[in-house]
Amino acid sequence: MADVVFERVTKIYPGANGVPAVNDLSLSVADGEFMVLVGPSGCGKTTALRMVAGLEEISDGTIAIGGTVMNNVLPKDRDIAMVFQNYALYPQMTVAQNMGFALKIRGVAKAEIAQRVGEAARILRLDEYLDRRPKALSGGQRQRVAMGRAIVREPQAFLMDEPLSNLDAQLRVEMRTEIARIQRLLGVATVYVTHDQTEAMTMGDRVAVLRGGLLQQVDTPQDLYDFPANEFVAGFIGSPPMNLILANLDEGQGVTRAHFGDQSLLIPEQYRSTHALAQWIGRQVVLGFRPEDLVADNSTTDDLLRARVDLREALGSEILAYLAITSNTDVVLDALPTSDAETVRKRSRVVARLSARTDVVEGSLITLGLTTDNLHFFDPNGGRSLRVLTS
Amino acid sequence: MSTALVTPAHVATPPKLTPRQIRRRVARAVLLVVMILVAGVMLYPFVVMLVTSFKTESQYLIGRGSSLQSWKDLNQTLPIYQELLNSTIICSASIFIVLVVGGAAGFAFAKLQFRGSNVVFLTVVSAMMVPLQAILMPEFVNMAKLGLTTSYFGAVIVYAALGTPFSIFLFTTYFRRIPDELIEAGIVDGLGYTGVLTRLILPMALPAIATVTVLQFIQIWDDLLVGLLFLQNPSQRPITVGLAALAAGRTTSIPELLAGSLVSALPAMLVYLGFQRFLIQGLTMGIDR
Amino acid sequence: MAISALDLRRTPRRAGSRFRPTYSTSLLTRRRRRMGLVLTLPALVLITLLIVVPIGQAVYYSMTEWNGVTTTWIGPSAWTQAFHNPTMWRVLENNALLLLSVPFALGIPLCIAVLLHQKVAGWKIFRSIYFLPTAISWVVIGLVAEHFFAYSGTLNSMLDWLGFSHSHTNLLGNESTALIALGVTFIFSMIGTNTMLFLTGLATLDPSQEEAARIDGASSWKIFRHITIPHLTRFIQLAFVITIISAFSALFSLIFVMTGGGPGYSTTTMEFLVYQTGFAQAQFGTAALYGLILFIIMCVVGVFQLRLLGAKD
Numbered sequence A: 001m002a003d004v005v006f007e008r009v010t011k012i013y014p015g016a017n018g019v020p021a022v023n024d025l026s027l028s029v030a031d032g033e034f035m036v037l038v039g040p041s042g043c044g045k046t047t048a049l050r051m052v053a054g055l056e057e058i059s060d061g062t063i064a065i066g067g068t069v070m071n072n073v074l075p076k077d078r079d080i081a082m083v084f085q086n087y088a089l090y091p092q093m094t095v096a097q098n099m100g101f102a103l104k105i106r107g108v109a110k111a112e113i114a115q116r117v118g119e120a121a122r123i124l125r126l127d128e129y130l131d132r133r134p135k136a137l138s139g140g141q142r143q144r145v146a147m148g149r150a151i152v153r154e155p156q157a158f159l160m161d162e163p164l165s166n167l168d169a170q171l172r173v174e175m176r177t178e179i180a181r182i183q184r185l186l187g188v189a190t191v192y193v194t195h196d197q198t199e200a201m202t203m204g205d206r207v208a209v210l211r212g213g214l215l216q217q218v219d220t221p222q223d224l225y226d227f228p229a230n231e232f233v234a235g236f237i238g239s240p241p242m243n244l245i246l247a248n249l250d251e252g253q254g255v256t257r258a259h260f261g262d263q264s265l266l267i268p269e270q271y272r273s274t275h276a277l278a279q280w281i282g283r284q285v286v287l288g289f290r291p292e293d294l295v296a297d298n299s300t301t302d303d304l305l306r307a308r309v310d311l312r313e314a315l316g317s318e319i320l321a322y323l324a325i326t327s328n329t330d331v332v333l334d335a336l337p338t339s340d341a342e343t344v345r346k347r348s349r350v351v352a353r354l355s356a357r358t359d360v361v362e363g364s365l366i367t368l369g370l371t372t373d374n375l376h377f378f379d380p381n382g383g384r385s386l387r388v389l390t391s
Numbered sequence B: 001m002s003t004a005l006v007t008p009a010h011v012a013t014p015p016k017l018t019p020r021q022i023r024r025r026v027a028r029a030v031l032l033v034v035m036i037l038v039a040g041v042m043l044y045p046f047v048v049m050l051v052t053s054f055k056t057e058s059q060y061l062i063g064r065g066s067s068l069q070s071w072k073d074l075n076q077t078l079p080i081y082q083e084l085l086n087s088t089i090i091c092s093a094s095i096f097i098v099l100v101v102g103g104a105a106g107f108a109f110a111k112l113q114f115r116g117s118n119v120v121f122l123t124v125v126s127a128m129m130v131p132l133q134a135i136l137m138p139e140f141v142n143m144a145k146l147g148l149t150t151s152y153f154g155a156v157i158v159y160a161a162l163g164t165p166f167s168i169f170l171f172t173t174y175f176r177r178i179p180d181e182l183i184e185a186g187i188v189d190g191l192g193y194t195g196v197l198t199r200l201i202l203p204m205a206l207p208a209i210a211t212v213t214v215l216q217f218i219q220i221w222d223d224l225l226v227g228l229l230f231l232q233n234p235s236q237r238p239i240t241v242g243l244a245a246l247a248a249g250r251t252t253s254i255p256e257l258l259a260g261s262l263v264s265a266l267p268a269m270l271v272y273l274g275f276q277r278f279l280i281q282g283l284t285m286g287i288d289r
Numbered sequence C: 001m002a003i004s005a006l007d008l009r010r011t012p013r014r015a016g017s018r019f020r021p022t023y024s025t026s027l028l029t030r031r032r033r034r035m036g037l038v039l040t041l042p043a044l045v046l047i048t049l050l051i052v053v054p055i056g057q058a059v060y061y062s063m064t065e066w067n068g069v070t071t072t073w074i075g076p077s078a079w080t081q082a083f084h085n086p087t088m089w090r091v092l093e094n095n096a097l098l099l100l101s102v103p104f105a106l107g108i109p110l111c112i113a114v115l116l117h118q119k120v121a122g123w124k125i126f127r128s129i130y131f132l133p134t135a136i137s138w139v140v141i142g143l144v145a146e147h148f149f150a151y152s153g154t155l156n157s158m159l160d161w162l163g164f165s166h167s168h169t170n171l172l173g174n175e176s177t178a179l180i181a182l183g184v185t186f187i188f189s190m191i192g193t194n195t196m197l198f199l200t201g202l203a204t205l206d207p208s209q210e211e212a213a214r215i216d217g218a219s220s221w222k223i224f225r226h227i228t229i230p231h232l233t234r235f236i237q238l239a240f241v242i243t244i245i246s247a248f249s250a251l252f253s254l255i256f257v258m259t260g261g262g263p264g265y266s267t268t269t270m271e272f273l274v275y276q277t278g279f280a281q282a283q284f285g286t287a288a289l290y291g292l293i294l295f296i297i298m299c300v301v302g303v304f305q306l307r308l309l310g311a312k313d
Helices: A045-053 A095-105 A110-124 A139-153 A169-186 A197-203 A221-226 A231-236 B002-006 B019-053 B057-062 B069-077 B080-111 B117-129 B132-145 B152-176 B180-189 B193-204 B206-222 B225-230 B239-249 B254-283 C027-062 C077-083 C086-117 C123-135 C138-149 C154-161 C178-203 C207-215 C220-249 C252-258 C270-280 C284-310
Strands: A004-012 A020-029 A034-038 A060-065 A080-083 A157-161 A189-194 A206-211 A214-219 A243-252 A255-260 A263-267 A284-289 A304-314 A318-325 A332-335 A345-347 A350-355 A365-370 A376-378 C064-066 C071-073
Touching: A004 A045, A020 A045, A020 A060, A020 A189, A020 A206, A020 A214, A034 A045, A034 A169, A034 A197, A045 A060, A045 A080, A045 A157, A045 A189, A080 A139, A080 B180, A095 A110, A095 A139, A095 B180, A110 A139, A110 A169, A139 A169, A139 B180, A169 A197, A189 A197, A197 A221, A206 A221, A206 A231, A214 A221, A214 A231, A231 A243, A231 A284, A231 A376, A243 A350, A255 A284, A263 A304, A318 A365, B019 B254, B019 C086, B019 C123, B019 C138, B019 C178, B057 B254, B069 B080, B069 B254, B080 B117, B080 B152, B080 B193, B080 B206, B080 B239, B080 B254, B080 C027, B117 B152, B117 C027, B117 C284, B132 B152, B132 B225, B132 C027, B132 C270, B132 C284, B152 B206, B152 B225, B152 C027, B180 B193, B193 C027, B206 B254, B206 C123, B206 C138, B225 B239, B225 C252, B239 B254, B239 C138, B239 C252, B254 C123, B254 C138, B254 C178, C027 C064, C027 C284, C064 C284, C077 C284, C086 C123, C086 C178, C086 C220, C086 C270, C086 C284, C123 C178, C138 C154, C138 C178, C138 C252, C178 C220, C178 C252, C207 C220, C220 C270, C220 C284, C252 C270, C270 C284
Parallel strands: A034 A189, A034 A206, A080 A157, A157 A189
Antiparallel strands: A004 A020, A004 A060, A206 A214, A243 A255, A243 A284, A243 A332, A255 A263, A284 A376, A304 A318, A304 A365, A318 A350, A332 A345, C064 C071
């Protein structure tokens, strides 16, 4: 078992006009850690994974596994196991043969192969299917076999490329916990690629968010949610995404206010120390707040948001209200999670996550309370968080 | 139908048919008759061969009687055993080369791209369009100069060269459908590219191998031109050539000739009946998706 | 605590302290390319030596006069001479006339395929029977055809039976009719292959389309004309190309056993002329030239086919 370290890794595909697919990526996955690479399609996450596997050459920088630089080592000598999106099971082999194939190639004794395959099958609850061929298995079982093929190897690292994206929604939730359980059981460093932020949040010890080949932020799921490093991460992590509004900051009588349209919001004192707001007074910032920070009960707070309900989605446990901020809808902006390095702004609606019993009528005007404990501020140019790094 | 519900079971009234049902039944009957007629036409060669082969020359001319004489004399007129053996040797050797060479190249074109591989692939595939007649003279001269027209080898490599472009096309099309991840899984599992080819791809390629084999078998077994020119030694003649040479002589008894035809046709017919599926796959490769 | 990657990126590059790859391609890529070359090499050698080089040689031969012993260089005028040779035009005319059989070689199989596609009881047996002649050599078909057209053959017996006894002919022995007999045999020989193609095409037809049209009140003919035929376009194109290629380059066996090219030149096609000129008359140079002319004709057909294959993507 070992760690996986990316050191300023760059990948430029031939014919891509020098545009890097992965750009100067530095990232270290500790031994036993579950690291999720997440981002929209084309962000370079799969390329990064394939470079670890040795299936893609590294244009610049190094990748080390267990302290050894692997740039010029063949995949088979890297001692890694990979789970593919389409499972890539060998159709002519049985489940047991599929799982034992890598060991057979390496000349492991038959008895040991049988023992290790049996053990993996037990962990994955595949015991009954060992003699079947992949064709005779369900999607979920095939996925387990693909996992089993990796487990049996007892490798230095697991590499998983969107292993759940071919499963239906319910099975995906089930396998999510299953994979996380097995990874913790085996304690092998794992790099897991997905485009699904829910998978990233629920499975990863840490999550690395990529976009346009650039690493945006690496953090634990909770820190990623609470302290997004930029507008993109704020918009990408969380569903529905964070509301982002262009607002002007001003200061008067010792208090800071954010103005948008004809409304304004009092910025609590605490943000002066945690955020570099002082130099943004009189300038425009991007103000962010999560959908759950909007509350129907507006009696206990002075921080209010007036809006018209455009659309109401009742989910049973909660209601999502899509709002147009009254009097001036031009202020509402959104950073789209695209793969390009550029921030794409689009006029959008504010979303509120309200309790299921809230009385919300489409087309009506409502006034919601806004919890100001978790406000976010971003530089409108480049989207960087204005949070001051202390630690 | 509804009548059956109201009629007691022991009364054998034929169910009344609506005009529509009648029209339909008549149409089906007509269809069947037409199909049987077509079957008659398509079976005509086989009937002629079979019937005529059981006559003597004179019985054939007067159109009556039957005899086993033609079958008894067949091997003297046409050394069928030797020629069947020749056909088998030439077919097997050529098909073996076509499979090995074409399969390897097909795998390379589909999965092991190298600089210029697409251009090479297009060149190879366009070689499918070259008719043997276009290169017949130089080919013959080259083979004769190398002394290859007096052994099986000359005909074998000519067949192999003519069959390889199509074989490459078919294998490439087939292998392109195998996902890249399967090969990558093999590589991560510890295989080299040789191992990928022999241990993963080969077992998966059986349908393509069968298709190429069947198509090539029928093609080569039934061919005349190559065998006629590139096998100058009569003792190495394949059966189709032997038959054609005999027919061109125009001195042989027709019943014997047709008995020989039947013998020559049997192996290809059996292969065809057994592997029809692969033949159809091969014919429509590339447009049946 | 949040660590912003954007901040990490601001740290200055430590020049010289980093690993610098010395190769642009990885070990795996190099192995893949090498293996690709190794695996294509046998095919390349085979095709180059036995197909590509001979084409070049044929061009050279075509400009020489060669009787098998002595070679005389003539140059490009050999080609102009050939175009003034009436025999070649006579033969090309035969090729052109044979193309008249192509509509039949496509139309009849199309009808048969539609019949089979009705899937009456036992249609699979009929299918096997209809395809069976595909397996046998055209040498054998030629032999049987000879018997069919002969003076005392099946055709004349049938005419007798129908009461046309005075119209006894030997189609193959007559200069004006031998080509017809050859064409009919050719059509018969193509039925199996083309039926197979069309049937495969029909099998890929989505039955719900036909049902929808039927519900909309379309007649069977309208369905065939506006749904079935457009769907089969690709298969018809492929069958068309295969049939034309066969008409130009696969009739050798039939001609060889049925007529030997005669009477006169009445059934000699270009491909048979190559053989005759080269091996009966030992004019290797002229034979090579005829072969190239055939090749040029096939190239025109080939361009059509490549467009067809290319259009699938």
